[in-house]
Amino acid sequence: MLEAIRPKKSVxxxxxxxxxxxxxxxxxxxxxxxLYFSFFEWKSGQTIYTTVFNGLTNYKTLIGDxxxxxxxxxxxxLVVACIIGQIGLAFVMVLFANSKLAVGKAIxxxxxxxxxxxxxxCIGLIWSIIFHSKYGLLNWFVVNVLGGTKQAWxxxxxxxxxxxxxxxxxxxxxxYMVILFSAIAGIDQQIFESAEIDGAxxxxxxxxxxxxxxxxxxxxxxxxxxAGNMKAFDSIWTMTSGGPGYASYVMALYGYTVSFGQSNMGxxxxxxxxxxxxxxxxxxxxxxxxxRLTRGLED
Amino acid sequence: MAKQSSNFKPAGHNKKTAGYYVGKVLIxxxxxxxxxxxxxxxxxxxxxxxKLKRQFNADVISIPFKTATLxxxxxxxxxxxxxxxxxxxxxxxxxxxxxxxxxxxSFVIGYILSRIRFKLNRPLYIMxxxxxxxxxxxxxxxxxxxxxNLGISNQWYTLLFPxxxxxxPMGIFLVEGYVKGIPISLEEAAAIDxxxxxxxLWQIIMPLCRPIMVTVAIIQIFSCWNEFSFALVLIQNTHxxxxxxxxxxFKGQFGSDYPLQMTAxxxxxxxxxxxxxxxxNQIIKGMVAGxxxx
Numbered sequence: 381m382l383e384a385i386r387p388k389k390s391v392x393x394x395x396x397x398x399x400x401x402x403x404x405x406x407x408x409x410x411x412x413x414x415l416y417f418s419f420f421e422w423k424s425g426q427t428i429y430t431t432v433f434n435g436l437t438n439y440k441t442l443i444g445d446x447x448x449x450x451x452x453x454x455x456x457x458l459v460v461a462c463i464i465g466q467i468g469l470a471f472v473m474v475l476f477a478n479s480k481l482a483v484g485k486a487i488x489x490x491x492x493x494x495x496x497x498x499x500x501x502c503i504g505l506i507w508s509i510i511f512h513s514k515y516g517l518l519n520w521f522v523v524n525v526l527g528g529t530k531q532a533w534x535x536x537x538x539x540x541x542x543x544x545x546x547x548x549x550x551x552x553x554x555x556y557m558v559i560l561f562s563a564i565a566g567i568d569q570q571i572f573e574s575a576e577i578d579g580a581x582x583x584x585x586x587x588x589x590x591x592x593x594x595x596x597x598x599x600x601x602x603x604x605x606x607a608g609n610m611k612a613f614d615s616i617w618t619m620t621s622g623g624p625g626y627a628s629y630v631m632a633l634y635g636y637t638v639s640f641g642q643s644n645m646g647x648x649x650x651x652x653x654x655x656x657x658x659x660x661x662x663x664x665x666x667x668x669x670x671x672r673l674t675r676g677l678e679d
Numbered sequence: 680m681a682k683q684s685s686n687f688k689p690a691g692h693n694k695k696t697a698g699y700y701v702g703k704v705l706i707x708x709x710x711x712x713x714x715x716x717x718x719x720x721x722x723x724x725x726x727x728x729x730k731l732k733r734q735f736n737a738d739v740i741s742i743p744f745k746t747a748t749l750x751x752x753x754x755x756x757x758x759x760x761x762x763x764x765x766x767x768x769x770x771x772x773x774x775x776x777x778x779x780x781x782x783x784x785s786f787v788i789g790y791i792l793s794r795i796r797f798k799l800n801r802p803l804y805i806m807x808x809x810x811x812x813x814x815x816x817x818x819x820x821x822x823x824x825x826x827x828n829l830g831i832s833n834q835w836y837t838l839l840f841p842x843x844x845x846x847x848p849m850g851i852f853l854v855e856g857y858v859k860g861i862p863i864s865l866e867e868a869a870a871i872d873x874x875x876x877x878x879x880l881w882q883i884i885m886p887l888c889r890p891i892m893v894t895v896a897i898i899q900i901f902s903c904w905n906e907f908s909f910a911l912v913l914i915q916n917t918h919x920x921x922x923x924x925x926x927x928x929f930k931g932q933f934g935s936d937y938p939l940q941m942t943a944x945x946x947x948x949x950x951x952x953x954x955x956x957x958x959x960n961q962i963i964k965g966m967v968a969g970x971x972x973x
Contacts (some may be wrong), residue, residue: 387876399784406844413821489715499905501923632816656817
């Protein structure tokens with residue numbers, strides 16, 4: 381049957397050649413390049429021709445590098461904060477918007493989704509002004525509405541991660557809301573009706589009916605959220621550049637600083653491989669964990 | 680007893696109504712505060728762009744009813760040092776070419792992977808799947824090294840390589856899934872009538888795939904226009920900067936002039952904002968389809 385539409389091999393080859401070559405060239409060749417140079421010393425002043433093979437030295441440095449692990453910890457902080465903030469709040473918002481009491485569901489959808497279409501650089505710049513220690517909107521609010529005193533929000537090394545995660549959370553709540561809206565719309569309405577007749581309140585319905593019914597969508601949201609926050613870079617780069625000190629460094633930012641700020645390409649390559657391995661491990665690990673935890677629910 | 684229960688009922692009913700209104704107010708308050716916060720920056724930037732630095736620093740929130748000025752717009756449009764017009768042109772060019780090629784390549788590859796059996800079918804499929812998992816920030820250093828040594832960094836076409844490559848996997852999977860839903864008898868009938876593979880591909884299948892190709896285009900327009908990391912490491916020439924890169928100069932060099940910065944953001948955001956509010960339903964649907972299926 382399929383033979384009738386089967387083209388010659390050369391035709392397939394011609395169609396696939398350019399895009400596949402392009403893809404390999406910009407994704408896999410760089411990955412191999414990073415792997416290769418991660419075994420070399422290539423610091424500022426050295427050119428690509430004067431690099432020196434130094435075996436596993438870069439990886440040994442990486443394992444003992446407290447700043448790298450602090451950055452990794454900050455990535456994990458963002459992942460956890462955003463799972464609670466983005467998916468959790470989005471779920472609550474969606475339940476609110478779907479209730480009979482809510483007015484303007486379509487508007488919440490359109491307005492809520494809007495920030496996710498704006499570049500992270502813009503979001504970072506806007507929030508830098510909001511957080512600004514002298515002229516910021518937040519300080520205006522604190523002083524004029526709450527009667528408090530001005531604070532250097534992004535200058536507080538202990539809380540800076542909390543403050544930089546707020547814009548990230550806020551930007552994507554609407555995005556997850558929309559995904560959850562469509563998942564809930566796919567549930568048979570009769571289930572909700574019979575739950576109502578049985579006397580279940582809104583909270584019980586949400587936990588015992590809605591949540592289990594959209595489990596697979598929740599898993600998708602979780603994967604997106606984990607993957608998205610392992611690659612946090614743009615907005616943090618714009619807001620704090622990692623500061624104060626190394627307090628808000630994330631892996632990508634550290635890799636960038638080492639490679640381009642300090643021109644240490646060899647070690648930067650090792651960090652790149654570190655980012656690759658750790659990101660995949662965290663994404664894969666979180667998925668395995670959730671699947672394991674929810675397996676019992678299915679039976 | 681009967682009297683008691685008849686007394687009880689309206690009371691209970693009243694109580695429920697009070698709770699109902701409290702609930703209604705609370706739910707709507709939370710929802711509206713969130714929704715309005717999402718578009719508030721747009722308004723804030725809009726009226727703040729009509730203020731001067733001095734006015735903004737004196738009062739960040741007030742609306743300049745009487746003192747509105749277009750000075751910031753004049754400054755930005757007249758001062759070539761900001762490279763704003765140039766950067767918008769660069770972003771338009773990069774985004775447009777990337778979108779066209781991503782959509783075409785995704786269509787061809789997605790179709791072939793979905794319909795044609797050949798030895799490399801599965802390996803290619805897995806390769807694109809793996810490409811989706813590669814964290815882009817692990818490629819910044821090596822892609823910089825590679826492009827620099829091949830002499831293809833800092834060119835007008837430089838960003839096309841990563842943008843197209845990272846746009847391909849999701850596009851391919853969306854098309855692949857979509858083609859599975861098209862009855863194969865269509866292509867068989869075409870083949871029996873003597874239509875070549877290419878002719879069937881472009882003249883019969885492509886029109887049918889238009890909805891999914893639009894979805895792919897929507898997703899990629901936003902990610903190409905907003906992309907920052909690759910542009911940061913691959914483009915040093917200020918004349919080739921894309922929009923996000925041009926905006927970061929307002930952070931350092933002109934750091935303290937926030938109204939000016941907001942004006943720049945507003946101007947460069949405008950194409951995206953107009954596009955979004957004109958087609959928000961299709962855009963939201965497309966982005967969600969991409970997220971869930973891709």
